[in-house]
Amino acid sequence: MTSHGDAQENKSTGGQTLSIITPHTESIRQEIGLKFSNWYQERFKENIKLDWRNVGGSSDTIRFIRSEFTAKPNGIGLDILFGCGVDPYFDLKNEKLLEHCLLSEDILAPIPADNQGTLLRDPDGFWYGVTIATFGILNNLRVQEYNHLLQPKSWKDLALPELHDWVAISDPRNSGSMYTMMEVILQGYGWEEGWRILTGMAANSTSIGRYATDAPRLTALGNTASGICIDFYGFTQVNAHGKTNMIFTIPEDFSILSPDCIAILKGTEHLQEAQRFIEFVLSDDGQKLWMFPVGTSEGPVRSALLRMPIRKDLYSRYPQYSPVQNSPFHESNTVNGNTNSIFTLDNDLAYKRRDLVCGLIGA
Numbered sequence: 281m282t283s284h285g286d287a288q289e290n291k292s293t294g295g296q297t298l299s300i301i302t303p304h305t306e307s308i309r310q311e312i313g314l315k316f317s318n319w320y321q322e323r324f325k326e327n328i329k330l331d332w333r334n335v336g337g338s339s340d341t342i343r344f345i346r347s348e349f350t351a352k353p354n355g356i357g358l359d360i361l362f363g364c365g366v367d368p369y370f371d372l373k374n375e376k377l378l379e380h381c382l383l384s385e386d387i388l389a390p391i392p393a394d395n396q397g398t399l400l401r402d403p404d405g406f407w408y409g410v411t412i413a414t415f416g417i418l419n420n421l422r423v424q425e426y427n428h429l430l431q432p433k434s435w436k437d438l439a440l441p442e443l444h445d446w447v448a449i450s451d452p453r454n455s456g457s458m459y460t461m462m463e464v465i466l467q468g469y470g471w472e473e474g475w476r477i478l479t480g481m482a483a484n485s486t487s488i489g490r491y492a493t494d495a496p497r498l499t500a501l502g503n504t505a506s507g508i509c510i511d512f513y514g515f516t517q518v519n520a521h522g523k524t525n526m527i528f529t530i531p532e533d534f535s536i537l538s539p540d541c542i543a544i545l546k547g548t549e550h551l552q553e554a555q556r557f558i559e560f561v562l563s564d565d566g567q568k569l570w571m572f573p574v575g576t577s578e579g580p581v582r583s584a585l586l587r588m589p590i591r592k593d594l595y596s597r598y599p600q601y602s603p604v605q606n607s608p609f610h611e612s613n614t615v616n617g618n619t620n621s622i623f624t625l626d627n628d629l630a631y632k633r634r635d636l637v638c639g640l641i642g643a
Contacts, residue, residue, distance in 0.1 A: 295326050295327035295328045295329060296326075296328050296329070296550055296553050297328075297329040297330075297331050297550075298328060298329070298330050298331065298359050298360065298550055298553050298554060298557060299331045299333060299357065299358045299359045299360070300330060300331070300332055300333065300358075300359065300360040300361075300362050300557070301333040301334075301335070301341060301344070301345065301358050301360070301361055301362070301545075302332065302333070302334060302341070302361070302362040302363045302364075303334065303336065303337050303338050303340075303341050303363050303364060304334075304362060304363045307580075307582065307583035307585070308585055309330075309332045309334075310582065310583070311569055311580040311581065311582070311583060311585060312561065312566070312569065313330045313332070314581060315560075315565065315566065315569055316328075316330065316557060316560050316561075316566070317330070319560055319563075319565055319566075320556065320560070324556070328553060333358065338363065338364040338365060338368070341361070341363070341364055342364055342368045342372075345358075345361065345372070345377070345545070349377055349546070352547075354546075354547050355545075355546060355547020355548065355549070356545065356547065358545050358548075359544065359545060359548040359549075359550050359553070359554045360542065360543070360544055360545060360548075360554050360557060360558070361542065361543050361545055362410075362542045362561075363540055363541075363542075364540075364541070365538065365539075365540055365541070366399075366407075366409065366538060366539045366540070366541050369402070369406075369407040369541050369543055372407075372543065373402065373404075373406045373407065373543075376546065377545065377546045378406045378407060378543045378544060378545065378546060379406075379543075379544040379545065379546055379547075379548060379551065379554075380404070380405055380406055381405055381406065381408070381543070381544050381554075381555050381558055382405050383405070383408070383555075383558070383559060383562070384559075387559055387562050387563065388401070388562075390591040390592055390593040390594075391408070391409070391562065391590055391591055391592070392590075392592055392609060395412075395537050395608075395609055396534075396536070396537065396624065397624040398536065398537055398538065398539075398624060399539075400412070400537070400539045400590060401539075406543060407541045407542065407543040408541060408542055408543070408558060408562060409539025409540065409541050409590045410539070410540055410541060410542050410561050410562065410589075410590055411539070411540045411570055411587040411588055411589055411590055412537045412538065412539050412540070412588045412589075412590055412608060413510065413511055413512070413537070413538050413539075413540060413587075413588070414510075414511050414530055414535050414536060414537050414538070414588070414608055415457070415460065415461045415464060415508065415509070415510055415511065415535065415536070416508070416509070416511060416514060416528055416529050416530045416531055416535065416604070417432055417433075417438065417506055417507070417508055417528070417529045417531060418495070418496045418499045418500075418506065418507045418508075418509055418513075418514040418517060418518075418526065418527075418528050418529075419431050419432070419499075419505065419506050419526065419527050419528075419529055420499050420500065420502060420504070420505050420506070420525065420526060421524065421525055421526065421527060422502070422525050423446075423502050423504075423505045424505050424506075427446070427505065429442070429443065429446055429505050430442065430443070431506075431529075432447075432506050432529070433529055433531065433532050434531045434532045434533040435464075435465050435468070435469075435477060435531045435533055435534075436469070436477050436533060438477070438480070438481045438484065438506060438508070439476070439477045439478075439479075439480025439481050439483075439484065440480070440484075441480075441484075443484045443505070443506070444483065444484050445484065445485075445486050445504075446484060446504055446505040446506060447481055447484035447485050447504060447505070447506050447507070448485060448486075448489065448494070448495040448496075448498045448499050448503070448504040448506065448507035448508070449481055449482065449485050449488055449489070449495055449507070449508055450488060450489035450490065450491060450492050450493075450494050450495045451488050451489065451490055451491075451641075451642070452637070452638050452641055453638045453641075453642055454490055454491060454492075455491060455492035457492050457509075457510045458492050458495075458508075459630075459634060459637070459638065460625070460630065461508055462478060462637065462641065463625065463629075463630040463637070464534075464535075464536055464625060465477055465478060466478070466637065467625060467626060467629070467630075468533070468534045475640075478641070481508075482641070485504075486503070486504065492509065492510065492513065493509075493513055495507035495508055495509050496509040496513045496514055496516070496517050497517075499517070499526075500517040500520070500521060500526060511528060511588060511603070511604070512586060512587070514526075514528035514603075515528060515586040515587075515603045516586060518603060519573075519584050519586055519603075528603060528604055529604070530604050530608050535608070536624070536625050537608055537609075539590060540587070542558055542561060544558070562590070562591070564591075565578065567589040567590070567591045567594060568589070568594070568598075569585055570585045570586075570587040570588065570589040571587075571588070571589050571594055571598065571601050571602065571603065572598070572601050573601065576601075579601075586603065588603060588604065588608055592607070592609050595607040595608070595609070
């Protein structure tokens, strides 16, 4: 279950050991661990060691936690759950497997309670979003400039006839994220208008990629000018090729945000240290790690983390480091002519009609 080397990712020795179960990558564990160790030493004049536990992806992690609590209902020897999206946190809270974590207003003030109806932190203080994920448009600025193409800034722009042969999409039958993006369009614009946009996007595509990574890859290669993708795939290409060549745009018409969260697990023997870790990842210092590039004084040391921080203020304070063209926290949206329309994806509807939608797209 444990990669014992992970426990040594911090240089600190002695002091308390905090056990964190997470599906996050080694680069995230290393960068967070190093920064937290230094932050903790400077603030509390104590050393602390992080014992990272990795059992696989999000589903494996939640399955393991539940299995352990079945055998040991009062505590499982783990202090923190870090990552796995947001949905499992609702269930774990309802199952009373999380500890309450009350944070100061100074920490919470820059973190929106919700966005467009999506909770970004638990109103009762049992879990908190750390980063956010969304979908959008990867634009190749050089290709657009050379070919005198408009830069699409909304989903409906991708269906404009002047972008014929310049749009990249992938097959939703092979990609959950691609299907979700198409459901966003269908639900946001309605069935008829949504299909008009989707068919226009398909008509503008030279080919439909097999995998979700195909659309951003073809865009980065210059085979197309714009491709739709999940934010991380877009950020990866922007980081590789530079902001003067590539940019990831959150559609202006509407988008959905999903937080990636953190919580203290029931029965922890290190409640104070666990709360301090959560304070760190939500602090200015912790949040900058997700946004700032390698080589900056407050950024990561070895690896760019390529995630969107949940602190709203960072996007206006450091626009030069923002991985997105516009803030993910829209103050208002216009959908179907209605300003300030709140859009929340109906996951049940998306699940029920997936075969129908995928069949129509593949036809």
